[in-house]
Amino acid sequence: QRFSDFPLSKKTLKGLQEAQYRLVTEIQRQTIGLALQGKDVLGAAKTGSGKTLAFIVPALELLYRHQWTSADGLGVLVISPTRELAYQTFKVLRKVGRNHEFSAGLIIGGKDLKEESERIHNINMLICTPGRLLQHMDETSYFYASDLQMLVLDEADRILDMGFADTMNAIIENLPKKRQTLLFSATQTKSVKDLARLSLKDPEYVWVHEKAKFSTPATLDQNYVVCELQQKVNMLYSFLRNHLKKKSIVFFASCKEVQYLFRVFCKLQPGLPVLALHGKQHQMKRMEVYTCFVRKKAAVLFATDIAARGLDFPAVNWVIQFDCPEDANTYIHRVGRTARYKEGGEALLLLLPSEEKGMVEQLSQRKVPVSEIKINPEKITDIQKRMQAFLAQDQELKDKAQRCFVSYLRSVYLMKNKEVFDVFRLPLAEYALSLGLAMAPRVRFLQKVRKQLCVNEAADGTDHLKQTEQNKNTLLINEEGVEKCETNFSGKASDNKTKEKERRKETEECSASSEGAEESSASEDELKEVSEEEEEKEVPVPGRVPNPDSMQFFEDDDDDDDDTEDLDLLTVKRRNVFGVEAKDNPAPVSLVQQWPPVQKSSLMKADEENDASGINLDKVKEILREEDKFDKEEYRKKVKEKHRVICKLLPYYLSWTKAEFSDLVTYQSYGTQLDVFEFRDHSVSHCENGLDFSG
Numbered sequence: 112q113r114f115s116d117f118p119l120s121k122k123t124l125k126g127l128q129e130a131q132y133r134l135v136t137e138i139q140r141q142t143i144g145l146a147l148q149g150k151d152v153l154g155a156a157k158t159g160s161g162k163t164l165a166f167i168v169p170a171l172e173l174l175y176r177h178q179w180t181s182a183d184g185l186g187v188l189v190i191s192p193t194r195e196l197a198y199q200t201f202k203v204l205r206k207v208g209r210n211h212e213f214s215a216g217l218i219i220g221g222k223d224l225k226e227e228s229e230r231i232h233n234i235n236m237l238i239c240t241p242g243r244l245l246q247h248m249d250e251t252s253y254f255y256a257s258d259l260q261m262l263v264l265d266e267a268d269r270i271l272d273m274g275f276a277d278t279m280n281a282i283i284e285n286l287p288k289k290r291q292t293l294l295f296s297a298t299q300t301k302s303v304k305d306l307a308r309l310s311l312k313d314p315e316y317v318w319v320h321e322k323a324k325f326s327t328p329a330t331l332d333q334n335y336v337v338c339e340l341q342q343k344v345n346m347l348y349s350f351l352r353n354h355l356k357k358k359s360i361v362f363f364a365s366c367k368e369v370q371y372l373f374r375v376f377c378k379l380q381p382g383l384p385v386l387a388l389h390g391k392q393h394q395m396k397r398m399e400v401y402t403c404f405v406r407k408k409a410a411v412l413f414a415t416d417i418a419a420r421g422l423d424f425p426a427v428n429w430v431i432q433f434d435c436p437e438d439a440n441t442y443i444h445r446v447g448r449t450a451r452y453k454e455g456g457e458a459l460l461l462l463l464p465s466e467e468k469g470m471v472e473q474l475s476q477r478k479v480p481v482s483e484i485k486i487n488p489e490k491i492t493d494i495q496k497r498m499q500a501f502l503a504q505d506q507e508l509k510d511k512a513q514r515c516f517v518s519y520l521r522s523v524y525l526m527k528n529k530e531v532f533d534v535f536r537l538p539l540a541e542y543a544l545s546l547g548l549a550m551a552p553r554v555r556f557l558q559k560v561r562k563q564l565c566v567n568e569a570a571d572g573t574d575h576l577k578q579t580e581q582n583k584n585t586l587l588i589n590e591e592g593v594e595k596c597e598t599n600f601s602g603k604a605s606d607n608k609t610k611e612k613e614r615r616k617e618t619e620e621c622s623a624s625s626e627g628a629e630e631s632s633a634s635e636d637e638l639k640e641v642s643e644e645e646e647e648k649e650v651p652v653p654g655r656v657p658n659p660d661s662m663q664f665f666e667d668d669d670d671d672d673d674d675t676e677d678l679d680l681l682t683v684k685r686r687n688v689f690g691v692e693a694k695d696n697p698a699p700v701s702l703v704q705q706w707p708p709v710q711k712s713s714l715m716k717a718d719e720e721n722d723a724s725g726i727n728l729d730k731v732k733e734i735l736r737e738e739d740k741f742d743k744e745e746y747r748k749k750v751k752e753k754h755r756v757i758c759k760l761l762p763y764y765l766s767w768t769k770a771e772f773s774d775l776v777t778y779q780s781y782g783t784q785l786d787v788f789e790f791r792d793h794s795v796s797h798c799e800n801g802l803d804f805s806g
């Protein structure tokens with residue numbers, strides 16, 4: 112079925128055609144018709160199946176049919192869990208809706224609330240993150256949603272996982288009852304159903320892959336390897352050395368692991384570009400990394416779960432889960448970054464022996480077809496000595512390694528599922544060595560927990576105690592910053608709420624990734640991270656280099672490992688994961704270039720800025736600068752006009768309160784900071800907040 116088979120307006124069809132969208136995907140086929148009839152829809156479909164267009168098309172049509180104008184205010188509200196996803200959705204909306212006259216805005220925090228408030232009343236289609244939206248509902252007097260026609264909850268499962276359930280309830284209470292609601296999710300959880308009960312009326316359930324044998328794309332090849340904790344870094348290095356022409360994302364449990372291993376891998380020079388994406392980076396840096404990775408044909412991105420959901424990176428060949436995901440849903444979202452829209456992809460999960468049983472069971476219950484593969488340990492390159500040498504010369508890197516160590520343990524400790532995650536079964540001394548540390552840092556929270564266990568679980572906690580005893584001699588060096596983890600560990604999930612909070616903090620997905628309100632009051636830690644970011648400039652890695660085409664990342668790798676000479680060295684029993692290039696893909700480059708097959712050729716010719724595969728920051732900046740110039744002039748005129756009025760009203764000033772007067776001053780100063788841009792070429796206006804392109 113084609114988009115043109117639906118009764119769509121010419122303007123929408125033209126936008127779709129211009130963006131090279133012609134044939135509908137299954138979720139689009141099943142939901143667009145229902146949504147056009149005005150029904151509430153709960154849509155669930157696998158990752159990468161095209162859910163974004165499934166709500167953008169009906170949203171545009173709804174306003175078109177109501178002959179909505181800018182004077183009618185907010186007509187469509189789309190709530191996305193993260194800034195990145197909101198921005199990505201906004202890009203698709205701009206592309207497909209370019210022939211309509213509605214205004215569209217992106218409200219994702221990171222800037223002054225008041226600046227946003229001044230623009231919000233002009234917007235017809237608003238894409239936002241939940242916390243910031245609620246803040247506007249509470250504090251912005253111009254924010255009216257009383258005529259809202261459609262509410263879209265995108266990635267509802269992720270919104271709820273990030274702890275926004277209460278925020279969502281409060282938002283929904285503030286919205287008119289008479290509206291259409293579309294809710295999309297890649298996974299069906301109980302909390303998504305609860306949210307659906309609250310926000311949808313007699314919904315049509317569209318669960319595209321409900322009867323499917325598997326809950327992940329058929330084109331995704333999924334395997335897992337059981338390996339000891341101390342072998343994981345070696346394993347990753349060996350993997351990368353054998354996939355120099357591939358694009359991979361490696362998921363880690365915590366931000367500090369990403370930071371350390373990113374640094375150390377840059378030094379190790381595996382032979383392909385290494386990038387890092389995590390929530391402690393500034394928004395602008397995150398956008399740069401995103402764009403850089405999108406443009407690369409071969410690269411590896413080290414990431415936390417910030418990159419796990421919704422983000423549409425093109426042509427990713429491999430998803431490696433370096434650390435075991437929290438649960439099967441997280442697994443599904445992570446692997447969903449590859450094998451998108453009919454493309455193929457490979458996923459490799461590294462599991463510790465203690466994690467294997469519980470995780471594999473969970474995956475099979477969720478209909479995830481994952482098979483074990485064995486890797487010959489003798490064929491793995493040992494990089495421990497090289498890492499030790501780096502750390503011996505670089506105190507800062509050593510500090511990072513120590514933080515990485517503690518951070519990983521804390522992430523394991525804070526995981527809910529104690530059958531899979533057991534911090535006491537980890538070989539701490541060996542793990543420390545594998546990171547290049549001479550000995551394991553002292554981990555205070557583990558010491559406290561151990562003490563607590565001695566007191567509380569003398570009777571039934573013998574297993575844990577034994578394990579703890581084994582690890583006792585490895586808890587040596589002091590490590591700050593972990594005392595916050597309280598000691599009420601019981602070996603079960605009794606204190607889930609506190610741990611959940613801690614865990615969220617640890618993976619820094621929630622606050623750092625979404626909500627500007629929290630970002631504006633940056634903690635000391637965050638500030639430190641930022642300064643660390645600055646220092647990273649010195650490392651010859653892609654982070655801050657604006658033109659990816661001019662970048663060469665370790666292409667001249669001449670380290671003495673000769674493991675690229677024979678890609679078949681790393682032979683596995685069932686199949687050859689590490690030698691896949693030599694065997695499976697005689698022309699790996701063309702595989703990368705195929706994506707997306709229909710769009711590629713014409714997009715090459717088209718305006719690069721409209722490329723579905725990424726954001727051309729340079730071009731965006733240029734456009735924004737030009738438009739900013741124009742808007743500033745317009746605004747200055749307005750300010751002049753305002754002055755004229757003020758002069759007339761001067762006599763009344765004397766009776767003003769101090770607050771009113773300071774409001775006036777602030778208002779005038781906005782003349783130089785205006786951030787609303789009219790996209791005059793296609794009549795869609797853009798209220799850009801949070802992504803500071805001017806820098």
Ligand SMILES: Nc1ncnc2c1ncn2[C@@H]1O[C@H](COP(=O)(O)OP(=O)(O)OP(=O)(O)O)[C@@H](O)[C@H]1O
Nearest residue numbers: 134135136158159160161162163297421423452723
């Ligand atoms: N009808 C279509 N024709 C061609 N390409 C499409 C079509 N629909 C979607 N795509 C492409 O498929 C990719 C995945 O789409 P989208 O991001 O909407 O998936 P999703 O279901 O939201 O995934 P996730 O659950 O991971 O967020 C995008 O690159 C998009 O451009």
